[in-house]
Amino acid sequence: MEVFLQAVSSAAAIIATGLSLFLLRQGQSDRRALRREQRRDQATRISSWADWYSDDQMTFAQPRMPGIYVANASGAAIYDVFVDFRDPISGDHLRAPVGPVPPNDQKRVDVEVEGPFPSGWAPEQLFAQVNFLDAGGVRWTRGFQGRLLEDPGPGEDDFFERGGTLLDR
Incomplete structure (x- = not known):
């Protein structure tokens, strides 16, 4: 049972890390697009x-x-x-x-x-x-x-x- 809990805990940590990295990358992409639009505005x-x-x-x-x-x-x-x-x-x-x-x-x-x-x-x-x-x-x-x-x-x-x-x- 203890091994099962460790496996579930490890899988949850990996999923949380992957989700965090995905959201971070998405935020950077959005900021780059916003800067590009601001650069082109005039x-x-x-x-x-x-x-x-x-x-x-x-x-x-x-x-x-x-x-x-x-x-x-x-x-x-x-x-x-x-x-x-x-x-x-x-x-x-x-x-x-x-x-x-x-x-x-x-x-x-x-x-x-x-x-x-x-x-x-x-x-x-x-x-x-x-x-x-x-x-x-x-x-x-x-x-x-x-x-x-x-x-x-x-x-x-x-x-x-x-x-x-x-x-x-």
Whole structure:
């Protein structure tokens, strides 16, 4: 009987230890997921899109032009913002600086085009993506389809390998 009680006691101790380790690991996993979400919080509030715009400078021949918009719906500024896009005529990869975007504000990058647009062309064909540094010092990229990724780092995005050109604005 004594051997039986020792066996039951040992089994209960092993089960309790296993359960404790499982719960500890689950708690650590939950904390990591929470930290990851907190790290992404500001970045999830940054959006970018391409659309037509019109202003006083437009002509009858060119009544509207494409622009790339960057909106910051967070409560903190984003810094070192730039957009990558394709030239509407040549298809070249271009990178244009935007500058900082204040909290709850947006900026537009005007896409300058020489000549007429190809037939059926729309601003979505710029395939614009925004790159920015959040208030926490983390660099992010939001692709033209809205996917948010942590930036791989300076020179790691193969922009120049694809023949990209920096625009000075």
